[in-house]
Amino acid sequence: MFNRFLKYSYMMSFLLLASGTAQADSFDEGIEYLEIKPPVSTSAEKGQVEVVELFWYMCPHCFRFEPVMEKWLKNKPKNVVFKRVPAIFSPRWRFFAKVFYTAQLLDVEEKIHKPLFEALHVEKARLGNVAAMGQFFKKHAGVKEQDFIDVFNSFSVDAKVRKAEDLSKRYQAQGVPTLIVNGKWRTGGAIAGSHEGMLEVVNHLIKLESR
Numbered sequence: 457m458f459n460r461f462l463k464y465s466y467m468m469s470f471l472l473l474a475s476g477t478a479q480a481d482s483f484d485e486g487i488e489y490l491e492i493k494p495p496v497s498t499s500a501e502k503g504q505v506e507v508v509e510l511f512w513y514m515c516p517h518c519f520r521f522e523p524v525m526e527k528w529l530k531n532k533p534k535n536v537v538f539k540r541v542p543a544i545f546s547p548r549w550r551f552f553a554k555v556f557y558t559a560q561l562l563d564v565e566e567k568i569h570k571p572l573f574e575a576l577h578v579e580k581a582r583l584g585n586v587a588a589m590g591q592f593f594k595k596h597a598g599v600k601e602q603d604f605i606d607v608f609n610s611f612s613v614d615a616k617v618r619k620a621e622d623l624s625k626r627y628q629a630q631g632v633p634t635l636i637v638n639g640k641w642r643t644g645g646a647i648a649g650s651h652e653g654m655l656e657v658v659n660h661l662i663k664l665e666s667r
Contacts, residue, residue, distance in 0.1 A: 483660045488653070489643040496626045496639035500537050505665045507536050507658060508636040510543045510629050513552040517645065519577040521633045522570065524651045533662055540569075543632045544621040555589055557616040558608045564597035571596045637661040 485491055500506040509525060511518040529538060542553035559568040575581040575592065583589050586608060590601035607613060627636050634644045635654055641661050648654040 483657050485641075488648050488657045489637075489641050489661060490628075490647070492626075492628055492636070492640055492642055496623065496636070498639045500638065503666075504535050504537050505533070505662050506539065506636075506638050507532075507662070508539050508541050508623075508627075508639075510541050510624065510627060510632055510634040510636065512543050512545075512549055512632050513555070513572055513576055514549075515632050516577060517631075518633045519573045521645075521651045521654075522573055524655065525633075526570075528655045528658075533659075533666075535666060536662060540565075541620050541623055542617075543624045543629065543634070544617070545624060550617055550621075551584060553617045553620050554608055554613050557613045557620075558604060559593070559597070560616075561607050561610075561612060562593075562597070562599055562603070564593070564599060567597040568593065638665045640665070 483489060498506040511521075532538065540556070542549070542556045544550055544553050555568075555572070556565070559565045572583070572592070575583060581588075581592075583592055586605060589608075590604040593599040593604045594601055627634065627642060629636075629642060629644070631644060631646070633651075633654070634642055635658050636642050637658055638661075643654050643657045643661075645651055645654055648657045
């Protein structure tokens with residue numbers, strides 16, 4: 457009797473595991489991800505799939521998502537082109553968008569990105585002004601404060617910020633972090649269920665777009 461029960465338990469465990477796996481690999485438009493209408497054009501070449509992370513440095517959810525995103529980036533599919541776009545949903549979001557593009561144009565994005573998140577959310581640093589941010593760039597990336605100010609106030613940064621503002625609207629995102637695949641699909645934690653779930657959905661969409 458015990459052996460029969462044990463055999464039944466193993467069978468049920470296998471069925472539940474298989475069911476969970478199938479559920480994890482099955483995603484539907486309108487539930488775990490949404491279609492962007494009209495789609496947004498990308499710079500991805502033929503055979504490539506563009507993945508965009510829409511974020512805001514002051515967002516605690518974006519801060520918590522970063523380690524998950526970093527882990528995914530280390531093993532992302534080879535045909536994926538990854539980009540970060542600072543979301544701009546109100547005028548006060550423009551400052552940190554300018555900071556991001558300043559770092560990008562100074563070629564210190566990777567030196568600034570993670571430390572800035574940590575400074576804002578762990579250290580609770582007050583970096584909402586040009587002077588404080590100039591010192592931050594000097595400390596973490598060796599950028600001269602005047603060089604930071606010159607680029608921060610440049611036409612090039614303003615142009616990138618205007619484009620990010622436009623993309624924030626065209627992606628039709630309701631919050632951050634949001635992930636965009638090939639300018640056609642978007643997902644977020646609220647509909648994917650978790651930060652890890654967002655990337656599971658993205659993997660599904662990458663396969664869909666790679667066919």
